[in-house]
Amino acid sequence: MVWWFYVPNIVFGEDALDELEQIKGKKAFIVTDKVVNSLGLTERVCSILTNRQWEAAIWDGAVPDPKVSTVKAAAEAIKHFGADWIIAVGGGSVIDTAKAAWVLYERPDIELHALTPFDELGLRAKAKLACIPTTAGTGSEATKAIVIRDDETGRKFATINPELTPDLAILDPEFVVGLPKELTAYTGMDALTHAVEGYISIWKNDFSDGSSLQALKMVFEWLPKSLDDLSDLESREKMLVAACLAGMSFGNSQAALAHSLGHSMGSVLRTHHGMSVGMALPFTIEFNCRGKENEEIAKQYTELARMIGIAGKKPETVSLKFATAIRELMTKIGNPQSFKEAGIKKKDFNAGLENMVEFAMMDTSLTMNPRNIDSDEIRKIYKYMYDGTVIDF
Ligand SMILES: NC(=O)c1ccc[n+]([C@@H]2O[C@H](COP(=O)([O-])OP(=O)(O)OC[C@H]3O[C@@H](n4cnc5c(N)ncnc54)[C@H](O)[C@@H]3O)[C@@H](O)[C@H]2O)c1
Ligand SMILES: [Fe+2]
Structure with a gap:
């Protein structure tokens, strides 16, 4: 082809x-x-x-x-x-x-x-x-x-x-050297999400795979360094390259579920794009990798996980460890891991929930997610995301 x-x-x-x-x-x-x-x-x-x-x-x-x-x-x-x-x-x-x-x-x-x-x-x-x-x-x-x-x-x-x-x-x-701490963290999470989703999108290809793997490795290494010293030109340059590589990847293979969820959060609750997709990312990995029928997807997460030194025999277990490693990175850099942590009030979340579900279902990135998902599952993921509960379905 x-x-x-x-x-x-x-x-x-x-x-x-x-x-x-x-x-x-x-x-x-x-x-x-x-x-x-x-x-x-x-x-x-x-x-x-x-x-x-x-x-x-x-x-x-x-x-x-x-x-x-x-x-x-x-x-x-x-x-x-x-x-x-x-x-x-x-x-x-x-x-x-x-x-x-x-x-x-x-x-x-x-x-x-x-x-x-x-x-x-x-x-x-x-x-x-x-x-x-x-x-x-x-x-x-x-x-x-x-x-x-x-x-x-x-x-x-x-x-x-x-x-x-x-x-x-x-x-x-x-x-980029003047970019404040919070925006450095949030935009870095966008790059990481592109690297991961570009690698598991159903339109993935050898060129996007190569770009994703290098981008992922670089984000884990250089994003914390960028935050340790905001004026360090070397880590700023490495993050610019990582973000561009991740853009080359997902731009040619497309994004997936974390972007559908994140775009809708931004539309309804006006949360920052990178913060939103980053928050959603581990939940989507936990959803996509579950069960024997999704083992091929879990294997792809395993290949990504290997780039940051996570290995193991069972793809699902490695994928779950990969999601945990992303949460640990977010703890280090200060990206909220739940709506609650992001300061979204329960009543605002509840008021916006149905709109978010509807918009997420309409989002083009959903088409490229490797596991099929319906509106009930999207609603359930959002509810788990409110408190930061690990996905178990
Ligand atoms: N087209 C694509 O391929 C693509 C991919 C991912 C995201 N997006 C979109 O990009 C947008 C998010 O972009 P973003 O995360 O870069 O943020 P942004 O462009 O929305 O900027 C956020 C804030 O940061 C400020 N800012 C930007 N650079 C700064 C600097 N060097 N120093 C201080 N402040 C600075 C801006 O003025 C703004 O107030 C979203 O709308 C998202 O949907 C597009
Ligand atoms: Fe993005």
């Missing part, structure tokens, strides 16, 4: 930003958010380009978990400016805003809701896309995916199209 593996050109390491000296064009439109803009990072990007006699504009209207209306505002601003490069400087929300606005800039006739992986968009007739991540987590700089929120329902929906793979990803540790 023929299969594809999409990745951008990737430049990484200290001074990776200098790659901007090489790109060809005249007009750059920089998409960012107010927090990142205030850190002076966009100014650095701008000055490299304007020193080369480019015209550059900064748009800082992106917000966490962007809505369709945010994307439309960005697209209008790009159209008004007339860019030949769009440069995203920010976390996953900024990068997704830039990617989706790029689609609307090139193809104003497209409805983001209706975008499919099979559409021939003809992107790059007007502009190319470069991404400079300021968080080490989403890997969006390497994926063909966008995650946007519906304005009316608040539901986050993910959509993919191969043409959305950025042209260039610049992984410069100086762009």
Whole structure:
């Protein structure tokens, strides 16, 4: 069978930003958010380009978990400016805003809701896309995916199209060195979840497998080090690489149950994406690996577990140990392991539960989960997740 593996050109390491000296064009439109803009990072990007006699504009209207209306505002601003490069400087929300606005800039006739992986968009007739991540987590700089929120329902929906793979990803540790502790932990958990889910998705392939294994090993080694010393450029660079590798993996094989659960938590309770999928991850491993009929899935978790030194004879037992190791990592770095620990009140959880179940069932990542699941099981997993009870069904 023929299969594809999409990745951008990737430049990484200290001074990776200098790659901007090489790109060809005249007009750059920089998409960012107010927090990142205030850190002076966009100014650095701008000055490299304007020193080369480019015209550059900064748009800082992106917000966490962007809505369709945010994307439309960005697209209008790009159209008004007339860019030949769009440069995203920010976390996953900024990068997704830039990617989706790029689609609307090139193809104003497209409805983001209706975008499919099979559409021939003809992107790059007007502009190319470069991404400079300021968080080490989403890997969006390497994926063909966008995650946007519906304005009316608040539901986050993910959509993919191969043409959305950025042209260039610049992984410069100086762009993440200022990321605070909590966001470092949460975004790192997103990278870990991509590494694990990219490896067990039913669309997994040899290229995504290789990327996942290395990403997993690197997250376990470098995420705690990033948190021990937030200013350490080496661990920041390693986490940027790990997140990008994990993005290459799941971007080409897709995410699974933890992302369906996590997207819906973000939609309904407005929890951070990485915190949410990270919290869900061990519960989904415990669900997916249960019983003789799921032994093939458990074997895949065993291969992942081996990368962090966990071995054993029975795949299910090793998978459960793997889930425990992920919980231990979360204890070390401070990612909540239950809704309760995340400070979600029982009444808010109960009020949002049915919405979360409905949204999780609609989430595209669910299709790629290796074990089938119905809405009753999703509801039950969420209930176990409230107190942090280990899954036993
Ligand atoms: N398209 C994809 O492939 C993909 C993959 C995973 C996640 N996502 C999406 O990405 C979004 C999450 O992105 P995220 O986790 O990177 O966070 P984010 O982009 O939503 O940013 C979270 C907060 O961190 C701040 N921030 C970002 N960089 C900073 C820095 N260097 N210093 C200080 N503050 C900084 C932002 O201003 C914001 O307030 C979600 O919407 C998620 O669904 C997309
Ligand atoms: Fe994610």
